[in-house]
Each structure stands twice: as structure tokens, then as C-alpha cells.
Amino acid sequence: MANDQQAWAGIGPQLAGRLAKLDIRRPQDLVLHLPLRYEDETRLTPIAAARAGAPVQVEGEVVTCEVTLRPRRQLVAQIRDASGTLTARWLNFYPSQQKQLAPGRRVRVFGEVRGGFFGNEMVHPRVHPVEAGEALPQALTPVYPTTAGLAQSALRKLIGRELQRPPMTELLPAALPGGLQLPPFADALRTLHQPPPDIDPYALEDRAHPAWQRIKFEELLVQQLSLRRAYNARRTRRAPILRDNGKLTAALLAQLPFTLTGAQARAVAQIGRDLATPHPMQRLLQGDVGSGKTIVAALAMLQAAENGFQAVLMAPTEILAEQHWKKLAAWLEPLGVGIAWLSGSRRKKEREAELARLASGEVLLAVGTHALIEDPVALPRLGLAIVDEQHRFGVRQRLALREKGADALHPHMLMMSATPIPRTLAMSYYADLDVTVLDELPPGRTPILTKLVAESRRDQVIARVRDACLGGAQAYWVCPLIEESEALQLKTAVETFETLGAALPELKIGLVHGRMKSDEKSATMAAFSAGELHLLVATTVIEVGVDVPNASLMVIEHAERFGLAQLHQLRGRVGRGTAESACILIYAHPLSENGRARLKVIYEHSDGFAIAREDLRIRGPGEFVGARQSGVPLLRYADLEGDADLVEPARALAERLLRDAPAVATQLMERWLGGREGLLRA
Numbered sequence: 045m046a047n048d049q050q051a052w053a054g055i056g057p058q059l060a061g062r063l064a065k066l067d068i069r070r071p072q073d074l075v076l077h078l079p080l081r082y083e084d085e086t087r088l089t090p091i092a093a094a095r096a097g098a099p100v101q102v103e104g105e106v107v108t109c110e111v112t113l114r115p116r117r118q119l120v121a122q123i124r125d126a127s128g129t130l131t132a133r134w135l136n137f138y139p140s141q142q143k144q145l146a147p148g149r150r151v152r153v154f155g156e157v158r159g160g161f162f163g164n165e166m167v168h169p170r171v172h173p174v175e176a177g178e179a180l181p182q183a184l185t186p187v188y189p190t191t192a193g194l195a196q197s198a199l200r201k202l203i204g205r206e207l208q209r210p211p212m213t214e215l216l217p218a219a220l221p222g223g224l225q226l227p228p229f230a231d232a233l234r235t236l237h238q239p240p241p242d243i244d245p246y247a248l249e250d251r252a253h254p255a256w257q258r259i260k261f262e263e264l265l266v267q268q269l270s271l272r273r274a275y276n277a278r279r280t281r282r283a284p285i286l287r288d289n290g291k292l293t294a295a296l297l298a299q300l301p302f303t304l305t306g307a308q309a310r311a312v313a314q315i316g317r318d319l320a321t322p323h324p325m326q327r328l329l330q331g332d333v334g335s336g337k338t339i340v341a342a343l344a345m346l347q348a349a350e351n352g353f354q355a356v357l358m359a360p361t362e363i364l365a366e367q368h369w370k371k372l373a374a375w376l377e378p379l380g381v382g383i384a385w386l387s388g389s390r391r392k393k394e395r396e397a398e399l400a401r402l403a404s405g406e407v408l409l410a411v412g413t414h415a416l417i418e419d420p421v422a423l424p425r426l427g428l429a430i431v432d433e434q435h436r437f438g439v440r441q442r443l444a445l446r447e448k449g450a451d452a453l454h455p456h457m458l459m460m461s462a463t464p465i466p467r468t469l470a471m472s473y474y475a476d477l478d479v480t481v482l483d484e485l486p487p488g489r490t491p492i493l494t495k496l497v498a499e500s501r502r503d504q505v506i507a508r509v510r511d512a513c514l515g516g517a518q519a520y521w522v523c524p525l526i527e528e529s530e531a532l533q534l535k536t537a538v539e540t541f542e543t544l545g546a547a548l549p550e551l552k553i554g555l556v557h558g559r560m561k562s563d564e565k566s567a568t569m570a571a572f573s574a575g576e577l578h579l580l581v582a583t584t585v586i587e588v589g590v591d592v593p594n595a596s597l598m599v600i601e602h603a604e605r606f607g608l609a610q611l612h613q614l615r616g617r618v619g620r621g622t623a624e625s626a627c628i629l630i631y632a633h634p635l636s637e638n639g640r641a642r643l644k645v646i647y648e649h650s651d652g653f654a655i656a657r658e659d660l661r662i663r664g665p666g667e668f669v670g671a672r673q674s675g676v677p678l679l680r681y682a683d684l685e686g687d688a689d690l691v692e693p694a695r696a697l698a699e700r701l702l703r704d705a706p707a708v709a710t711q712l713m714e715r716w717l718g719g720r721e722g723l724l725r726a
């Protein structure tokens with residue numbers, strides 16, 4: 045982080061430290077520190093006309109000013125203008141304040157009036173002693189976000205000084221994409237820092253004013269620039285050329301019990317083309333629950349193997365890794381292609397054997413958890429790395445996987461996600477990736493019936509589970525989420541398992557939770573997959589990816605505690621076969637407003653993109669994507685939902701600048717990011 049010491053003339057280390065807390069590290073950062081709101085000191089209100097509720101400024105002569113001791117120590121002044129008298133009081137004050145308020149002096153006081161025992165009064169108003177002939181300010185007074193030890197007045201002065209200084213260079217071209225009309229940068233900044241008195245301060249505060257639009261547009265533009273530049277950098281790196289010679293992939297397709305959906309075929313073709321280029325692919329495959337991402341991954345891995353390169357698939361949980369491995373092995377082994385499975389839980393001997401097979405090149409493909417990125421794993425010919433549920437991994441883990449390849453060659457990267465995100469968000473957060481969407485479900489799926497049931501009717505739900513299971517179906521029962529305590533969560537899971545066991549003696553019931561030994565977990569999952577268990581009681585370990593097509597009933601207890609994405613994922617565990625499926629959401633009273641809103645959304649929508657849009661509306665984008673973790677520079681002013689219509693033109697202009705005016709692109713990034721590395725994402 046560059047701290048331009050030279051330019052901080054007149055600013056000592058203490059002040060510099062406080063400014064740094066506001067992310068102001070260079071003089072030019074000051075002008076991008078924008079007001080939260082404004083106070084109108086450009087006009088005066090006669091004392092008699094001041095009404096309670098809104099801040100006003102009055103000017104008058106101090107009649108009296110004294111420290112009283114009852115009911116407590118305070119400074120009390122009477123101020124009079126032609127229309128009346130006002131009492132002002134300060135419970136905390138400096139002796140110098142009393143001097144400022146010497147009787148006979150003219151002062152302006154700014155604050156909110158309220159009705160007191162002795163008539164109208166102001167508590168802790170701001171005082172400004174008036175010099176003879178002093179005019180009212182010409183601009184609204186900005187109120188900035190600040191930090192302890194840094195007074196508004198000091199910050200205002202610093203920013204005001206910086207605003208005087210040329211140049212606030214205009215960096216945008218005259219014609220903006222989409223016919224967007226925005227004021228020049230310098231004008232926008234002046235309007236925001238020193239708004240002329242005829243501007244309605246509320247219009248500025250809700251940030252819809254063209255001056256705000258300009259600033260937000262430039263901020264979004266810089267976000268796009270930094271992401272797109274990271275994306276373009278991949279062209280400077282080399283990756284192995286993995287051609288689709290069609291032998292193994294065609295054999296796999298011929299042997300599948302289904303044909304690819306149109307969306308899958310398009311994704312496979314797109315990825316196939318990426319792999320055949322000499323630069324690393326950076327692609328995100330987004331598919332709603334059950335849209336069939338695994339086969340797309342398998343075909344890509346085969347394409348690597350066909351070319352003699354290694355490919356790995358990293359999954360966030362052991363259950364998921366094992367399931368992927370089984371599915372891939374069932375598809376690939378008949379073709380004579382081996383696939384290793386690495387997870388922290390496998391016995392040492394098994395692990396070592398798998399490692400040896402990988403190191404010798406006997407097997408080219410592997411599936412695993414983060415165990416894949418650990419030290420002993422050598423992947424000297426890594427050509428393709430696939431990360432499933434990519435948002436569950438940190439930036440560092442994804443990078444570590446990339447670093448597994450040989451020095452000179454970067455592997456192609458494919459990120460997969462079953463959490464669809466709305467288009468504007470994808471454009472913003474994933475502008476350094478190409479995005480493929482699987483927007484089609486395999487045919488023959490029947491829609492899932494979602495029911496909301498109050499906890500008082502739990503017995504009826506149990507009866508329904510009995511009927512369904514005795515009729516040949518299988519069911520999941522998801523235990524309540526207890527975020528505060530894992531121990532309690534476990535206890536609840538065990539208790540639920542026991543009470544259901546007692547209530548449903550005729551059913552075979554299994555239990556999985558995160559704390560079980562891996563082999564127990566995998567034995568239970570295998571028994572459920574094989575149809576040996578009717579009912580699987582589970583914590584959210586089954587949230588992602590579990591694929592047992594015969595399971596057609598899902599019960600979620602305390603559904604109101606789960607997030608929308610989580611509910612959607614959980615519900616997606618059923619409806620994967622041809623049987624009619626149902627998801628019963630048991631909720632407990634009282635429902636919070638937010639809990640009610642979430643249940644309503646999940647009840648009304650089945651499409652992951654629609655749910656994501658609603659989720660965004662309820663939670664806001666920051667939390668939605670886990671912005672910090674994604675490593676994308678955070679937006680200070682623009683808001684991806686409210687300013688969605690600026691994102692597309694920002695993206696278009698970013699591409700144009702990077703192509704035609706890279707120096708301007710650099711200047712823009714320098715202005716906003718100050719030489720800080722804008723992007724860390726793999």
C-alpha cells in the first residue's frame with residue numbers, strides 16, 4: 045500500500061493514521077471521500093418560526109450565558125433575535141465556549157429545536173460567532189463519515205483545500221456507452237462536496253443525483269477495469285493445448301444412459317474450445333441444483349486425459365468428493381480410465397497408494413477435498429483444475445490448486461457453482477471469468493411440491509414420512525440449524541434421530557452429521573444410496589451435491605433458520621428422479637419478518653435465479669456474495685442492485701478503454717485504487 049509521505053505536507057503521523065482509518069492514504073484520496081449528508085447553513089430561520097423536528101440555523105445576540113449547577117452542571121445561554129428568544133444548553137462544554145458566548149456577541153447556532161419547560165430550546169447546538177458583515181455560506185455544509193479524533197471541521201478543511209488544487213483530470217470520453225449522460229468529474233465532485241444552496245439536500249442524499257451517478261459510474265468502471273485486466277492477463281500465460289480428439293469423450297457419451305441437454309451440450313462445446321487454446325481457461329459454470337454439472341466436468345477431465353494431462357476435481361466436503369468420485373469412476377472405468385480419490389479421511393495406506401498412482405502417471409485423474417492441495421500431492425502434468433462449489437473455497441486455496449501445475453504451464457481452471465447469482469452481480473463479481481450457465485434441467489423431472497407446516501403439526505409430517513417410505517420412497521429429514529453451537533447442533537441431530545426412530549419403528553433410519561468418522565459417514569451415505577435405508581436424518585452436511593434420485597421427500601425442521609440459498613440447495617436433493625417429490629418446511633412461531641419473507645420466497649419460487657434475485661433484495665449484495673472473501677475491491681458508493689443499469693455501460697467502456705486507451709485505464713485505477721492491487725482472485 046503506497047503511502048505517499050512526500051505529498052502529505054502539513055499532516056503529521058497522528059492525523060495521517062486517522063485518515064488512513066478512513067482509507068485516505070494520499071491527498072488525492074480526500075476528494076473521493078464523499079459526504080453522507082448535508083446541513084443547510086445557507087439560510088437563517090427566525091427563532092419564532094423554528095419548528096421541532098428538523099435542524100435549523102438561527103442568528104441572534106447572546107443575552108445571557110452562565111454555568112448552572114441544577115439540575116446538573118451545564119452551560120445555558122439565551123439568544124435573541126427580532127422574533128423571539130431561544131435557550132441553548134450544553135451538558136459537556138469547554139471553558140472557551142463560554143467566552144464565545146459572551147453576552148452581546150452575535151452568533152449563529154445550528155441544531156434541532158425542541159419544546160422545553162421554558163419554551164423552545166436547542167441542546168448541544170453548533171455555535172459560530174459572527175464577524176461584523178459576515179455573509180452566510182454559499183454552499184450546503186457536508187457531513188463526512190469520520191473517525192474518533194478527527195473533527196468534521198478539520199476534515200472539511202482538508203478536503204476543501206484539496207478541491208482547490210488542480211487538476212481533477214477528466215478521464216472519461218465525451219461519448220459514453222448507451223447514450224449515458226453524466227456531468228464531468230470535477231463538476232460532480234464540487235457538487236457533492238460543496239452543493240450550491242439551490243440543490244435539495246435530500247436529492248443528493250439518496251444518491252440519485254447526476255453528480256452521484258457520475259461518481260458511481262466511475263467506481264463501477266474501475267471495478268470492471270481491474271477485473272477485466274486480471275482476466276486479460278491470462279493471455280500472457282501459457283496453458284497446455286488440450287484438443288478434443290473425440291475418442292474417449294465420444295465413448296463416454298455413447299455409454300451414458302441419457303443424452304445431454306442443450307445447455308449441457310453448449311457448455312461442453314464451449315469448455316472444449318477453451319481447453320484447446322494455449323492460454324488458461326478461466327470459466328465459471330453456473331447451474332441450478334440438479335442441472336447436471338458433473339457430466340460436464342467429467343467430459344472436460346477426459347479431454348485432458350486424452351492429451352496425456354492430469355485433471356482434478358476439488359469438492360468442499362468429503363461426502364461430495366466421494367460421491368463425485370463414485371459417479372466419475374462408474375463412467376470412466378469402463379473406458380479404461382482410472383481415477384484417484386484423495387480425502388483427508390482415507391487411510392494412510394490407501395492415500396499413499398493413490399499418491400503413487402498419481403505421481404507415476406498411472407492415473408491422470410483425481411477427485412478430492414482440499415487434501416488435493418496439500419503437500420505430498422504432486423501433479424506435475426496438471427492440465428485442468430475444476431473447483432466445485434467454488435465460493436466455499438478461499439482465494440488462497442484456489443490459487444494453491446493452480447500452483448500445483450508445472451512451472452511453465454498454467455492449468456485451465458473451471459469453477460462450478462450451484463448458487464446462481466443474478467446477471468448484474470455476476471458481471472460485477474465475476475468479470476474476470478467467462479460465465480457459462482446451465483439454464484435447463486434434464487427432461488422428465490417433475491416439479492417439487494413445497495409445503496409450509498407449523499411445528500404443531502409435526503406428527504402429521506411424521507405420518508406422511510411413514511406412508512411415503514412404506515410406499516417405496518426414500519426421505520431426508522434435515523435437523524435444525526444451530527449456528528451458535530456445533531455441540532448443540534450435534535445433540536439435536538442425535539435426539540431427532542432417536543425420537544424419529546421411536547416414532548417410526550417400521551422404518552430403517554440412518555444418521556449423518558459433520559462430526560462422524562468419515563468411514564461411518566460414507567457407509568451411511570452408501571446404504572442410503574443403495575436403498576437400504578428409508579430415511580436419512582441429517583445436518584446440513586447433505587446440503588450440496590448429494591444425488592440420490594430415489595429420494596423424493598425432504599423434511600426441513602426450523603426452516604425459518606436457514607438462508608434462502610441453503611433452503612434451495614437442500615430442497616434440490618429431491619426431485620432428481622422421475623417420482624413426484626415434496627419438500628416440507630416445518631417452521632416454528634414466532635416467525636421474524638425476515639424468516640417469513642424467506643419462507644414465502646422459497647414457497648413461491650423454484651428457479652434458482654429467481655430465488656437469488658429475491659435473496660439479493662432481502663440481504664443486499666455484500667453479504668450475498670461474501671464480497672470480502674472473493675477478493676474483489678469493495679464498492680464504496682455504487683450499489684449493485686440500485687445501480688444495476690450502470691453496470692453494463694461500465695463494462696462496455698472498460699473493455700473499450702483496455703483495448704484503445706490502456707493509459708487512461710491505468711490512470712483511472714490509480715485514482716481509485718491508489719496503486720493498491722485491485723484484484724486477488726484466482
Ligand SMILES: Nc1ncnc2c1ncn2[C@@H]1O[C@H](COP(=O)(O)OP(=O)(O)OP(=O)(O)O)[C@@H](O)[C@H]1O
Binds near residue numbers: 487591
Ligand atoms: N442430460 C441428462 N439427462 C438426464 N439425467 C441427467 C442429465 N444430466 C445429468 N443427469 C442426472 O441428473 C442428476 C443431477 O446431476 P448432477 O449431480 O450432475 O447435478 P448438479 O448440477 O451437480 O446438481 P447439484 O448442484 O444439485 O448437485 C444426476 O443423477 C445425473 O446423472
